[in-house]
Amino acid sequence: MDPRVREHAEIIANHSTGIEAGDNVVIQLPKEAEDLAVALHEICGDRGAKPVYLNYSKRSDRAFKRAADGFSEPGHRRALYEETDVFVIARGGLNVTEDADVDPETNAAYNRAMEEVKRERLSKTWCLTQYPTSGHAQLAGMSTEAYEDFVWDAVSLDWEAQREFQAGMVDILNDAEELRIRSGEETDLTMNLAGNTALNDQGEANLPGGEVFTAPVRDGVEGEVHFDLPLYRYGREIDGVRLRFEDGEVVSHAAERNEDLLTGILDTDEGSRHLGELGIGMNRQIDRFTYNMLFDEKMGDTVHMAVGSAYPDTVGEENELNESAEHVDMIVDMSEDSVIEVDGEVVQRNGTFVFEDGF
Structure with a gap:
């Protein structure tokens, strides 16, 4: 594992969220960020926190939005957030245009259905970060290695x-x-x-x-x-x-x-x-x-x-x-x-x- 991944996890746990014993922690990351998930789980284990790992997939979100005939609030997801103390989410992925063919009205309807769930999540201690993946490197016009340096240099600021x-x-x-x-x-x-x-x-x-x-x-x-x-x-x-x-x-x-x-x-x-x-x-x-x-x-x-x-x-x-x-x-x-x-x-x-x- 790149040592910068562990440093990233420690900054999230120490500076951004203050994870401590007994915390219910939701970790929502794309599959490409599994190393960051592993490092965060190790920290939770060391501190006596209780993690739940959600794998975020734009492909899955796109499939659901395009197939569904209307949206309603997912009460079970809101219930998870109600019991959460710390929420960590990272952006990443190989295809940043995965959801480009979802109709704008569909996105608006989905967001309206999710509004109370989102509000519940934002009421907790949360951290949104970035995991450097090739998709975002390409979008930025950078090599994967250069983009990794860019992201982790920005994360590890004083x-x-x-x-x-x-x-x-x-x-x-x-x-x-x-x-x-x-x-x-x-x-x-x-x-x-x-x-x-x-x-x-x-x-x-x-x-x-x-x-x-x-x-x-x-x-x-x-x-x-x-x-x-x-x-x-x-x-x-x-x-x-x-x-x-x-x-x-x-x-x-x-x-x-x-x-x-x-x-x-x-x-x-x-x-x-x-x-x-x-x-x-x-x-x-x-x-x-x-x-x-x-x-x-x-x-x-x-x-x-x-x-x-x-x-x-x-x-x-x-x-x-x-x-x-x-x-x-x-x-x-x-x-x-x-x-x-x-x-x-x-x-x-x-x-x-x-x-x-x-x-």
């Missing part, structure tokens, strides 16, 4: 130092009333942040981490945004997304590629036309775009916004929580001709923060 670096942006956002993002000629978006909380992603729920994120006030987003980096969703690339917001709601949208998939996402439910998250990428160890949102949204010189559900911990008691069966992140490159303003003051210019040298 997370305490990263937390301290990001703390300056947390403080800025927690004092903010209004944030404005301007980039190029097509993005000029303002959002109300009053009363909501910014969180410091230091490699816990997401591994790798490396962002500061919060939620806009549900009806407090105005303007237009061009997401100039693509995203991969349900095995298909959505590129050139443009959204226009009024009173917090997407009132018009377009995409240069796979607009039907974007439309299906936005039509999932009422909450999928509102922003649930604003994130600011601050992990400069992630220095290239790889078509993997777990990494891409953390890149320095970027911001991302997610249509759909908000994380409850980011929403103040006086503000409405945006709820949705979807949560889809999209990225704006902020490295050129771009600024972030907070209450009229520029806090980032062309990717450089106000508390950094060279601002």
